[in-house]
Amino acid sequence: MISARTRSVAETQELAGALAELARPGDLLLLAGDLGAGKTAFAQGFGRGLGVEGLITSPTFTLAREYDGTRLRLHHLDVYRLETMAEVFDVGLPELLDEDAVVLVEWGDAIAPAVPADFLEIRLSLGDADDERLLELRSVGPSWAGRTRALHTVLEPWTTA
Numbered sequence: 001m002i003s004a005r006t007r008s009v010a011e012t013q014e015l016a017g018a019l020a021e022l023a024r025p026g027d028l029l030l031l032a033g034d035l036g037a038g039k040t041a042f043a044q045g046f047g048r049g050l051g052v053e054g055l056i057t058s059p060t061f062t063l064a065r066e067y068d069g070t071r072l073r074l075h076h077l078d079v080y081r082l083e084t085m086a087e088v089f090d091v092g093l094p095e096l097l098d099e100d101a102v103v104l105v106e107w108g109d110a111i112a113p114a115v116p117a118d119f120l121e122i123r124l125s126l127g128d129a130d131d132e133r134l135l136e137l138r139s140v141g142p143s144w145a146g147r148t149r150a151l152h153t154v155l156e157p158w159t160t161a
């Protein structure tokens, strides 16, 4: 587990952009945290790090959006409104994971039981100050566990433990 802190939305985006350097095709990132915690902000910085040029917006009402990054393609999902696990499959998550792209899911902790146990979980929460956010990163399964050292290195500017 890696703990980090940011003090502005720009800093959260920078952190996510730094993390994107480690992304590989087929990666799954599950973002957890309440409304306003910064999941979409994180996705924006992450997409920027993959070379996505346009604005990444919240997919709350569209469920899933696809972005072409110069480095990797990004599928950005928000499953807040999904009511059953069956709907996760309607969104086509298993197929998206088979593509040469990165899949990032807001409210992803809700679907963790329904996806392969191989992902990076990023939990965001509010800090003490208004613009402070706390992030906890936990790798589940082999693909991110193998990048633990690299994760520590790229996140070093923001880590607290």
Ligand code: ADP
Pocket: 006, 007, 008, 009, 010, 011, 012, 033, 034, 035, 036, 037, 038, 039, 040, 041, 042, 058, 106, 130, 131, 132, 133
């Ligand atoms: P979520 O997708 O989790 O609901 P958003 O990313 O849409 O959250 O919104 C986060 C809100 O919090 C934005 O209004 C953003 O400007 C604000 N904010 C303030 N400080 C931070 C920070 N350190 N990191 C991320 N967002 C922050």
Ligand code: MG
Pocket: 039, 040, 041, 058, 078, 106
């Ligand atoms: Mg959001």
